Amino acid sequence: ETGVTQTPRHLVMGMTNKKSLKCEQHLGHNAMYWYKQSAKKPLELMFVYSLEERVENNSVPSRFSPECPNSSHLFLHLHTLQPEDSALYLCASSQDFSRPGNTIYFGEGSWLTVV
């Protein structure tokens, strides 16, 4: 248990579906992140939120839409995805996004398959 919980753990969706991934952190952190991990590729940072404000949007296609209603919750809304978007989506949090000594805590990830 890292204190970062992601749901669902597994999701299969069609290319015309709309679904959402949810992340909740119980650590009192101010920063939250979405990462994508495709097969045999390094983790890619997608979005960073600090105190509910987006501070990073790493050239992510608009079919991925993040939402951070408060500092404990982070969503990734998915619509009209492509099969190549199938990947492990990881949520993470840290006390502060800009302090290099902070530890980042990851959830177990949501496995997404687009059919």
Next chain:
Amino acid sequence: DAKTTQPNSMESNEEEPVHLPCNHSTISGTDYIHWYRQLPSQGPEYVIHGLTSNVNNRMASLAIAEDRKSSTLILHRATLRDAAVYYCILRSGGSNYKLTFGKGTLLTVNP
């Protein structure tokens, strides 16, 4: 971004120490050295981090070279549960806060 270089894979025997090397010759004075590991089908897990001095925690030790251009993660007694991909990452502050993952080192532990 400052880069790190790690071997693609390493092998160890159970109960033996493991030394995982990382080169970071372009490290800047404010870069922290972080190590994470990722077990199969799980998210990355924090292992240890340091700036200049060697660090110890319940999971591992981090030995940092005097010139900071390299570091070594030490697992004192490898177990089967330590089989994972180990990532050595440099993290800066301010506008360079990103935790950027490379390919890491795949550690295999033999029984």
